[in-house]
Structures are given as C-alpha cells and as structure tokens.
Amino acid sequence: MINTNNVLHGFTDLKNLDSLGPIVLNQAKGIYVYDQDGKKYLDANSGLWNSVVGFDHPRMIETAKKQYEKFSGYHAFFGRISEPAVQLADKLIEISPFTSGKVFYTNSGSEANDTTVKLLWFINRRKGKPNRRKIITRINSYHGVTAVSASMTGKPYNSEFGLPLDGFLHAACPHYWKYAEPNESEEEFTKRMGEDLENLIQKEGPETIAGFFAEPVMGAGGVIPPSQGYFDVVQKILKKYDIPFIADEVICGFGRTGNLWGSQTYNIQPDILIASKCITSGFFPLGAVILGEKMTEEMMEASYQAEEFFHGFTAGGHPVGCALALEAIDIIINEKMIENVRKLEPLFMGALKKFEELEFIGEARGIGLMGALEMVHDKKTKKPFDGSISIGERVANQCIQNGLICRPLGPSIVLCPPFITSEEEMSIIFSTLDKTLRKVFSEVKSLG
Numbered sequence: 001m002i003n004t005n006n007v008l009h010g011f012t013d014l015k016n017l018d019s020l021g022p023i024v025l026n027q028a029k030g031i032y033v034y035d036q037d038g039k040k041y042l043d044a045n046s047g048l049w050n051s052v053v054g055f056d057h058p059r060m061i062e063t064a065k066k067q068y069e070k071f072s073g074y075h076a077f078f079g080r081i082s083e084p085a086v087q088l089a090d091k092l093i094e095i096s097p098f099t100s101g102k103v104f105y106t107n108s109g110s111e112a113n114d115t116t117v118k119l120l121w122f123i124n125r126r127k128g129k130p131n132r133r134k135i136i137t138r139i140n141s142y143h144g145v146t147a148v149s150a151s152m153t154g155k156p157y158n159s160e161f162g163l164p165l166d167g168f169l170h171a172a173c174p175h176y177w178k179y180a181e182p183n184e185s186e187e188e189f190t191k192r193m194g195e196d197l198e199n200l201i202q203k204e205g206p207e208t209i210a211g212f213f214a215e216p217v218m219g220a221g222g223v224i225p226p227s228q229g230y231f232d233v234v235q236k237i238l239k240k241y242d243i244p245f246i247a248d249e250v251i252c253g254f255g256r257t258g259n260l261w262g263s264q265t266y267n268i269q270p271d272i273l274i275a276s277k278c279i280t281s282g283f284f285p286l287g288a289v290i291l292g293e294k295m296t297e298e299m300m301e302a303s304y305q306a307e308e309f310f311h312g313f314t315a316g317g318h319p320v321g322c323a324l325a326l327e328a329i330d331i332i333i334n335e336k337m338i339e340n341v342r343k344l345e346p347l348f349m350g351a352l353k354k355f356e357e358l359e360f361i362g363e364a365r366g367i368g369l370m371g372a373l374e375m376v377h378d379k380k381t382k383k384p385f386d387g388s389i390s391i392g393e394r395v396a397n398q399c400i401q402n403g404l405i406c407r408p409l410g411p412s413i414v415l416c417p418p419f420i421t422s423e424e425e426m427s428i429i430f431s432t433l434d435k436t437l438r439k440v441f442s443e444v445k446s447l448g
C-alpha cells in the first residue's frame with residue numbers, strides 16, 4: 001500500500017479522505033483507468049472533462065516521444081518560439097471564429113482567464129481609460145482558482161479566501177429550472193436575466209466595465225445550459241455598452257457540445273476565446289487566450305505604446321504541449337470525434353432524461369456529451385436534500401464501488417464521457433448508474 005499522507009489534495013473532502021483513502025491510479029486503456037490493485041473504472045468524466053480521445057491514444061504517445069527527442073522544451077519570452085507553438089497558433093486561428101488574431105499561451109485555464117483580465121486592464125489603461133477595470137461573470141460560473149480567476153468564479157466557497165477581489169461582479173445565473181419564479185415562462189425568465197445584467201451594468205457605470213466572461217454551458221456549476229435565447233439577449237446588451245464578450249471555452253471547446261466551439265452551439269460572437277483542457281486531451285498542461293481581430297489590434301497598439309506586454313509563463317507555449325495540441329486537434333477533427341459526440345447525444349440525453357422518472361431526480365439536463373442529474377428531496381417543491389446526507393457524494397462513492405467514475409457537484413452528479421465512448425460503453429455507464437441510484441435512493445428513503 002502506497003503512503004499518500006504527504007499529498008495535500010485540492011477540491012477533496014479531507015476528513016472523508018482520511019477514512020476512505022485516496023484512489024491511486026497507475027494505468028489507463030481507452031476510457032478506463034486502473035487503480036494500484038488492478039481495479040478497473042470506466043471514467044465517465046474524461047478525467048476532468050479533458051481526456052476525450054482516450055487515455056492511451058497511440059498517436060498522442062508517439063507525438064510526445066518524437067517531440068521530446070526533437071526539442072524537449074523552451075520558453076516563449078523575448079521573441080523566441082518553437083515551431084510547434086507557431087503552428088498551433090496558426091491552427092487555433094484557423095479553427096476559431098476569427099479571420100485573424102493572436103494566441104497567447106498559458107499552462108491552464110485559470111492562467112488563461114487571469115491573463116485575459118490583465119490584458120483588458122493593460123489595453124484600457126493605454127487607451128486612457130484606467131477605470132475601465134470591472135469584470136462581470138455569473139453566479140455559479142467557474143473560471144478557475146488563481147486569485148483573479150477565483151474572483152471571477154461565482155461560487156460561495158471563495159469567501160473562504162476573502163474573495164472576490166474588488167471589481168469582480170456576478171450577474172444572475174440563467175438556470176431556468178432552478179431560478180424561475182412561479183409561473184414564469186422561459187422567455188420571461190430570459191428577459192429577466194437580461195434586465196438583471198443591464199441593471200448591474202448601469203448601476204456600476206458602463207464606462208467602468210472591462211469585460212463579460214461566460215462559459216457557453218456552465219460546467220463546474222453543475223452543467224447548466226443557458227435558458228432559451230439567453231446569449232442573444234446578453235450579446236445585444238454588451239454591444240449596446242461596448243463591452244467585450246469573452247467566451248470561456250475551457251470545457252465546451254473542441255467538441256463537448258457537439259460543435260467545435262460552444263460559441264457555435266449558442267450563436268455567440270466572442271471578442272476573445274479561452275481554451276484549455278481538451279486542447280491536449282489531457283496529455284499536457286496547456287491553455288490559450290485567442291484574441292479576435294479587434295482585440296488583437298487594441299492589444300498591439302497598447303503593447304507598442306508600452307514597448308512590451310509585461311506578462312508570461314516560463315512553460316507557456318512549451319513545444320511538447322503545442323505538438324500534442326496539434327495532434328489532439330487533428331484527432332478530434334479528422335477521426336470524426338465531434339461526429340461521434342453528435343451521434344451519441346440522443347442516446348446520452350435520452351438515458352439521462354429517463355432518470356427523471358425516479359423519485360429523487362429533480363432535473364436531468366445537458367447538451368452534447370455533458371450532462372447532470374440534480375437530486376432533490378421533494379420533486380414538487382424542488383426542496384433539496386439535507387446537507388448532512390451529502391447526496392451527490394453518496395452517489396459518486398457508490399458509483400466508484402461499482403467501477404464507474406462520475407463527479408458529485410453539490411446535489412448533482414455530472415457525466416461527461418470521452419468522445420471515443422462506444423454505444424456499448426454508454427450502456428455500461430447508464431446501467432451502472434441506474435443500479436447505483438436505486439441502491440442509494442432506497443438507503444436515503446430508509447433514513448426518512
């Protein structure tokens with residue numbers, strides 16, 4: 001047995017961990033991972049949304065080997081750059097919604113969001129608008145964990161760090177099932193979401209807002225697709241006040257919603273696009289800020305004035321990461337992964353929706369290959385379970401016992417299987433989940 005006492009786990013119930021112990025994973029094949037005792041788990045969460053082409057895709061392994069042999073690592077400061085980093089920037093612009101632009105490399109999604117905020121501050125200061133610094137995101141959104149990206153994240157746990165920082169504002173969450181008022185139609189709800197945003201902008205002063213960041217589908221907030229027409233309404237308001245729209249595509253990017261970008265799925269025309277996760281399918285830490293035409297122009301103007309953009313990460317644009325990203329993108333596009341997401345979507349969503357027949361499933365929701373089941377104590381009133389029941393954790397822990405990895409997110413269970421999942425594997429996911437839910441729900445019922 002490996003001693004893991006020296007590891008400090010993030011996003012983990014540490015008391016629970018003391019009694020349950022960690023799961024040490026050493027191997028993987030396709031969409032399965034294996035622990036140190038050889039127990040096999042189907043990972044219905046693609047690692048953390050990212051391992052979508054399979055944990056052992058031979059082309060990815062070969063690419064890493066070749067790139068390490070050729071040029072094992074270099075930075076992107078002082079105008080230096082490796083060939084794969086140049087090629088990846090070309091590829092990202094080519095597949096982005098922009099006709100031209102620029103790419104800035106980071107090691108993670110958090111750093112990409114953080115970088116973008118600094119970039120907006122930098123541009124505005126050089127444009128003579130130093131007070132245009134406020135950032136709007138939404139309640140329940142997730143944008144990362146650095147001090148800035150955690151300030152953008154709309155989760156209450158960030159108060160543990162005394163966050164958000166000043167000037168980070170959270171508009172209402174467009175989750176119709178949860179936040180609609182009695183008898184409010186979805187159309188009326190969307191309209192109210194727009195009014196909430198516009199009121200916030202007016203209250204703060206439009207001239208003080210630097211940007212609006214949104215995930216096309218909120219991921220770590222519990223897989224929350226926007227209410228009908230939400231982004232049309234939002235984009236109109238942002239245009240009116242000349243506020244840049246930054247699409248945080250860290251989860252949605254590269255096929256998760258059934259299109260290359262979540263922005264395509266929701267007809268979003270972003271000014272900047274944030275990418276990470278699937279960009280290397282989990283084979284390397286890499287994030288990218290992709291600037292559209294207008295932001296590129298403004299950024300270059302500010303940088304010429306200041307002489308440089310005083311920002312960068314030692315390992316940003318790492319040649320191995322960039323070579324792996326080029327390969328992952330090629331696999332996703334040319335091995336028809338997005339087509340597979342679309343083909344599986346009806347099966348996936350149909351099976352999820354069927355769980356709404358169960359007594360404690362309040363809502364089954366999702367799009368593409370991202371979905372969630374939200375559990376409630378009382379379906380009619382949507383009354384949640386008592387926190388002490390830890391319903392999400394219970395289901396996820398029982399899934400683990402049954403060889404299935406899915407993620408608890410508050411009262412919800414999240415599923416985001418890899419893009420290579422077969423129909424047969426999909427039916428294993430849902431039969432295991434069915435067995436698990438029925439067992440946990442009968443236990444919970446006996447608790448009263």
Ligand SMILES: Cc1ncc(COP(=O)(O)O)c(C=O)c1O
Nearest residue numbers: 108109110142143144215250251
């Ligand atoms: C939408 C979104 N943005 C940003 C991040 C942060 O990315 P990272 O964990 O790579 O810092 C995440 C992580 O899950 C995310 O889901």
